[in-house]
Amino acid sequence: MSIITFPAVNKCSSNGRENHTVVADMDGTLLRGRSSFPYFALIAFEVGGILRLLFLFLVSPLAGLLYYFVSESAGIQVLIFATFAGVRVSEIESVARAVLPKFYSSDIHPESWRVLSACEKRCILTANPRIMVEAFCKDFLGFETVLGTEIATYKGKATGFVSPPGVLVAEKKADALKKAFGDVQPEIGLGDRHTDIPFIALCKEGYMVPANPKVEAVTREKLPKPIVFHDGRLVQKPTPLTALLTILWLPIGFFLACLRIAAGSLLPMPLVYYAFWALGVRVTVKGTPPPPAKKSTGQSGVLFICSHRTLLDPIFLSTALGRPIPAVTYSVSRLSEFISPIKTVRLNRDRAKDAAMIKKLLEEGDLAICPEGTTCREPFLLRFSALFAELTDELVPVAMVNKMSMFHGTTARGWKGMDPFYFFMNPSPEYEVTFLNKLPAELTCGAGKSSHEVANYIQRVIAASLSYDITSFTRKDKYRALAGNDGSVVEKPVLQPNKVMGC
Numbered sequence: 001m002s003i004i005t006f007p008a009v010n011k012c013s014s015n016g017r018e019n020h021t022v023v024a025d026m027d028g029t030l031l032r033g034r035s036s037f038p039y040f041a042l043i044a045f046e047v048g049g050i051l052r053l054l055f056l057f058l059v060s061p062l063a064g065l066l067y068y069f070v071s072e073s074a075g076i077q078v079l080i081f082a083t084f085a086g087v088r089v090s091e092i093e094s095v096a097r098a099v100l101p102k103f104y105s106s107d108i109h110p111e112s113w114r115v116l117s118a119c120e121k122r123c124i125l126t127a128n129p130r131i132m133v134e135a136f137c138k139d140f141l142g143f144e145t146v147l148g149t150e151i152a153t154y155k156g157k158a159t160g161f162v163s164p165p166g167v168l169v170a171e172k173k174a175d176a177l178k179k180a181f182g183d184v185q186p187e188i189g190l191g192d193r194h195t196d197i198p199f200i201a202l203c204k205e206g207y208m209v210p211a212n213p214k215v216e217a218v219t220r221e222k223l224p225k226p227i228v229f230h231d232g233r234l235v236q237k238p239t240p241l242t243a244l245l246t247i248l249w250l251p252i253g254f255f256l257a258c259l260r261i262a263a264g265s266l267l268p269m270p271l272v273y274y275a276f277w278a279l280g281v282r283v284t285v286k287g288t289p290p291p292p293a294k295k296s297t298g299q300s301g302v303l304f305i306c307s308h309r310t311l312l313d314p315i316f317l318s319t320a321l322g323r324p325i326p327a328v329t330y331s332v333s334r335l336s337e338f339i340s341p342i343k344t345v346r347l348n349r350d351r352a353k354d355a356a357m358i359k360k361l362l363e364e365g366d367l368a369i370c371p372e373g374t375t376c377r378e379p380f381l382l383r384f385s386a387l388f389a390e391l392t393d394e395l396v397p398v399a400m401v402n403k404m405s406m407f408h409g410t411t412a413r414g415w416k417g418m419d420p421f422y423f424f425m426n427p428s429p430e431y432e433v434t435f436l437n438k439l440p441a442e443l444t445c446g447a448g449k450s451s452h453e454v455a456n457y458i459q460r461v462i463a464a465s466l467s468y469d470i471t472s473f474t475r476k477d478k479y480r481a482l483a484g485n486d487g488s489v490v491e492k493p494v495l496q497p498n499k500v501m502g503c
Contacts, residue, residue: 004197006206009111009190014118020187022119023177023199024112026126026133026148028192029209031107032217036076036128037063039100040083041238043132046095046413047087050250056082057243072195073167076127080151080167085160089131089153094413097135098482099232104136107237108218112190112209116141117224119188123147125177125199127169129162140225147176174198228380228473231412231482233422235404246406253406253425256280260424264315265341270322272341280428285320287435290396292323293365301366302438303358303388306398307381307462308370310409311336311419312431313400317368318342320433326361327368328354330475335417351387358391368398371455374475375410379468381459382478389454393444396435397458399465403430412482436465 028034037060044052059082067075084092116122123145124137130148137143150163165172177186177199189196189203192211200206220226236242256279263275276283293301304325306313314327318341326343337344345361347354361367371384389395402409402423409423423429439458445451463470476486 004201006191006197006200006208009115009207009209012115012188012205012207014114017115017118017187018120020119021121021123021181021184022116022188022190023123023125023186023203024116024190025173025192025196026124026128028211029190029196030109030112030116030124031104032109032213032215033107034192034211035239037079038237038239038242039103039128039132040079041243042099042103042232042234043092043095044083045234045238045246046099046232047083047091050247052083053238053243054247057240057247060240072127072169076149076167076169077162080129080149080162081160084129084151084158087158089151089156089158092131092151092158093135094484095232096132097139098230098413100132101136101140102227102230102232103237104133105140105220105223105227106217108223109209110215110218113218113222115188115190115207121145123177123180123186125168125173127167127173140223140227142224145180147173147180170195171198174202177202226378228376228378228471229412229478229481230377231414233407233411233414235406235408249406249427250425253427254421257421257424261339261420264319265339269318269324269341272319273322276319281424282428282430283316283319284430284432285435286432289321289435290438300392300394301362301364302394302396303362303392304366304368304396304398305384305388305458305462306368306370307400307466307468308372308375309377309400309402310375310423311416312402312409312423313370314342314344314368315340316400316402316431316433317398319431320435325366325368326364327370328358328361329370330373331416333415333417333419336420339420355387355391358388362392362394372475374478376473376478377408377410379466380471380473381463381466381468382471382473382475384455384459386451386455389445389449389451389458393439393441393446395439395444395454395458397437397439397462397465399432399434399436399462401432401434401466405429412479434465436461 024030027036044056063075063078122143124143126148128148129151130146134146137146149167152159152161152163168176186203189200189206191200192209260279264272267275290302293299318325324342328345328347330347369388371388372382376382404426406426407422409419479485
């Protein structure tokens, strides 16, 4: 029996494909990586924490043995069971929408994307669960059809098993393609392994994507939609080695985080900078900060306008200045308030009340505010609220940058009380605080500028210093994208836990 062979994908012309349909596999074809373990690991950690990730890691050798020596289907079923069993479907969908796109988008194969982007209609055909890949493929890459393995559910929870016809591999991929397209024959089929041959053979043209781990991924500028917002705690894609290191580091990191938080909370602020350095937290200060306001002379305090990376921004601002600077926040967890070494004051989202409160705080001294209203991890600045510009002309822009190697110190979907712990659990987290020039008097509201003009100018100044892009996105846009709500904080009775949606 002859073995069907197909040319490499670089032989496929992308010219004149505007009306064509392309069908592609996921791992090893659309993506450079041939293993789906990292994406199962991301879901496992987000829905079940370190214990679920540990369980997945322990069964992964069995999955590998089954995959390579028994059948692809059996190996994938083990990963599905370890990751999904007992998890609410809504949680899986949430992680697939908010967490996975960032990692998928950083691993797009350039040759595959060259062909895919040239075609009008795109279809993904994968052995991975459809629920994992659909949000990314449709929302970010413009795929029209997503065909994948269907997971079995019971009363809104995944059972860990798969629904008929089972895991889509080999002939089952071909059957799924026939069912979706009927008698219509797609123009191009893309795959990367011999089990993709049955569905590729149904297309007019077929091409194979050769394994090449050294090929560079498609840059974000070439993708149809940038990833502005994303969630999840893990910074790096959890390969088996990275997952193991994360599991081993977590208890050590939590102890270290508690030590760092205690140092920041209990020591006098002038000593916190040196304590952080001794404990592995790197704080870099650039620019010339203004001197503290002198209340004896009736001098109003300076309002520090900070870009917002984590809820720790005002604390590292205070660390850089060597003195505690109170901060106004849109929302912060009770635990974060309790351990904070600086005074935090919540805004009411009532313009008149918030303005009066900020003016009063400025009469007492310097103050910090993050007018974006929420954090953004990517090199973008969200829209600045203009309220601050109406309240004082003593405005100092501050550009904040942080670096984390293992864990993100922000979340939209999870409990924000753990944000400072996750940040300080990084082996050597870094913060860079850059004080920019104080806003000239002629550019303030006192000189006739509108509050929106002032806010937009400061946004541009900070963005230019960081080489960030400016957006008009708001807090509501972020939470609609990541959490399925508008990020509003509903006030609750004092005796009940105060669950907040973000800082």
